[in-house]
Amino acid sequence: xxxxSGQPDPEEVRRLNRADRRRERIRQxxxxxxxxxxxxxxxxxxxxxxxxxxxxxxxxITK
Numbered sequence: 001x002x003x004x005s006g007q008p009d010p011e012e013v014r015r016l017n018r019a020d021r022r023r024e025r026i027r028q029x030x031x032x033x034x035x036x037x038x039x040x041x042x043x044x045x046x047x048x049x050x051x052x053x054x055x056x057x058x059x060x061i062t063k
């Protein structure tokens with residue numbers, strides 16, 4: 001028989017705290033990803049990748 005004293009179960013509190021910490025960590029990672037310093041713009045990386053692929057195709061076709 002368990003007696004409830006109006007206090008939440010310590011195991012349940014620890015789970016909530018762990019979930020809250022994880023949620024906060026994920027929120028911080030998303031914030032850092034959105035506002036992080038971008039060294040090279042995405043469009044430039046895509047252009048460079050396209051040029052590399054085009055160069056390989058040129059080498060393969062003309063050989």
